[in-house]
Amino acid sequence: xxxxxLACFLLLFLCVGCDNATKPKLGISFxxxxxxxxxxxxxxxxxxxKELGMDVDARLNKTDTPKTQTEDCIDMIDNGISTLIxxxxxxxxxxxxxxxxxxxxxxxxxxxxxxxxxxxxFFVGYDTYKIGQSLGSHLSEKTYKGSVAILKGDANDFNVxxxxxxxxxxxxxxxxxxxxxIILDEYIDGWNPEIARKKLTAAIKKNNHQVDAIFAHNDxxxxxxxxxxxxxxxxxxxVIVGMDAELPAIKRLVNGxxxxxxxxxxxxxxxxAANEAYNxxxxxxxxxxxxxxNKSASTIKAYLVNGKIITRENIDRQxxxxxxxxxxxxxxx
Numbered sequence: 001x002x003x004x005x006l007a008c009f010l011l012l013f014l015c016v017g018c019d020n021a022t023k024p025k026l027g028i029s030f031x032x033x034x035x036x037x038x039x040x041x042x043x044x045x046x047x048x049x050k051e052l053g054m055d056v057d058a059r060l061n062k063t064d065t066p067k068t069q070t071e072d073c074i075d076m077i078d079n080g081i082s083t084l085i086x087x088x089x090x091x092x093x094x095x096x097x098x099x100x101x102x103x104x105x106x107x108x109x110x111x112x113x114x115x116x117x118x119x120x121x122f123f124v125g126y127d128t129y130k131i132g133q134s135l136g137s138h139l140s141e142k143t144y145k146g147s148v149a150i151l152k153g154d155a156n157d158f159n160v161x162x163x164x165x166x167x168x169x170x171x172x173x174x175x176x177x178x179x180x181x182i183i184l185d186e187y188i189d190g191w192n193p194e195i196a197r198k199k200l201t202a203a204i205k206k207n208n209h210q211v212d213a214i215f216a217h218n219d220x221x222x223x224x225x226x227x228x229x230x231x232x233x234x235x236x237x238x239v240i241v242g243m244d245a246e247l248p249a250i251k252r253l254v255n256g257x258x259x260x261x262x263x264x265x266x267x268x269x270x271x272x273a274a275n276e277a278y279n280x281x282x283x284x285x286x287x288x289x290x291x292x293x294n295k296s297a298s299t300i301k302a303y304l305v306n307g308k309i310i311t312r313e314n315i316d317r318q319x320x321x322x323x324x325x326x327x328x329x330x331x332x333x
Contacts, residue, residue: 024083024281026274027076027106028058031069031089033154033191035220036246038087041270045085048274054281057081061089073097082281083107085273090156091115107280111273114292114300116158121280123292123302124273126264128159131307132166135241138260138309139213140170140180142239146212149184149203151196151225153217160187163217163243183207188221196221200228213239219249219261226257245310250319250330253312262307263318269305276303 026049032038042058049056057079059072067075069089076084077100084106088094094115101108107121114123139148148171153160174180184203188196196216204211209232216222222242229238237256242249245263252258272287279286292302310318319325 023053023055024278025055025057025079025081026277026281027073027079027081027084028056029069029073029076029084030060030087031064032060032062032087034062034193035191035218035244037244037266041266044267044270045274045277048271049278052274052278054278064089070094070096074100077101077104077106081106083109083277085109085111085277087111087113088115091158092156094118109273109277109280110300112269113157113159119298120300122276122286123300124269124276125159125302125304126269126307127290127304128162129166131243131262132163133169134166134307134309135163135215135243135260135262136167136170138311139167139215139239139241140174142259143180143213144174145179147181147183147207147210148213148215149200149211149225150182150186151200151214151216151221152185152187153191154189155187157191160217167215183211188217191218191220193220193224197224197228200225201232204228204232204234209234211238212236214241216240216242218242219244219246219258222258222261223248223252226252230257243307245319245324247325247329250310250315250325253310253315254330256312259311261310263310263324264305264307272303272305 028042028045030038030042039060042060046056046058057076061069061072084101086108098108098118109122110120112125152164171180175182184199186199214225216225219242222240225240240258241260243262245261249258249261276286286301287303288301290302290304291299293299308318315330320327320330
């Protein structure tokens, strides 16, 4: 009897050991700024990956301290991850991460921000060019004559030129006709709101305190734009558009100090990233709805989420009825 119990115990121990040995391990590295979305998306990924049975090492790196993002990734690879979800801080400085991952047979899924000219395993993000077109169309319909300021994101984020190129499809004809004047068109290092504030303030003052529209590449900078307009005492309505549909931006839509933002279903995007990371780790087929051209030797398999333009008129339908925010959060009690 004792021998049978011992044999059963050893068999159980070996099975548990086998399960742990084959359990896929996911690394998540976000090299990001202060936007509120990033911790939320990381938590959603972690939760979903654990539901799928993965071990997870997730690192939110906002300042490159105490470790750089590269050091974080190499550390996770050395600790045995099978797949890495990566949001690069600087898309021009990822060679060491990608080369080391390939050397160690770790698959890399790019999330939200892509990298040009590199062979990648998968990309989950949004169709930035189309979103730029939507924002450009909205802004140019509201302001087809006058002056516009453009607050672009960080120059090292390859989403930034895609977003801008989409908007310029609508701005450029108006510029060429002489109807629209661009008084500011600047990258904002690190998406830093204070840098955006200084550049925007200087541009408006140089233009005799005149501005008719501001195209901000995220809602934090759209908020800065609204503050600058108020601080400079500009009397005309300034059309301000941003991106991310953060709650402060939605409140600005309500009070009329911002005209539009873009909502991406970030929960769906984060969960999709975890699902596809699991598929990569377990050699299962990935779910592909686009082929993304990142200027490498081959197109990258991708899953792209479409954005929705949010204005004061559709807040209830798009954000409250769908449970993104409560009525109390948006309008107060």
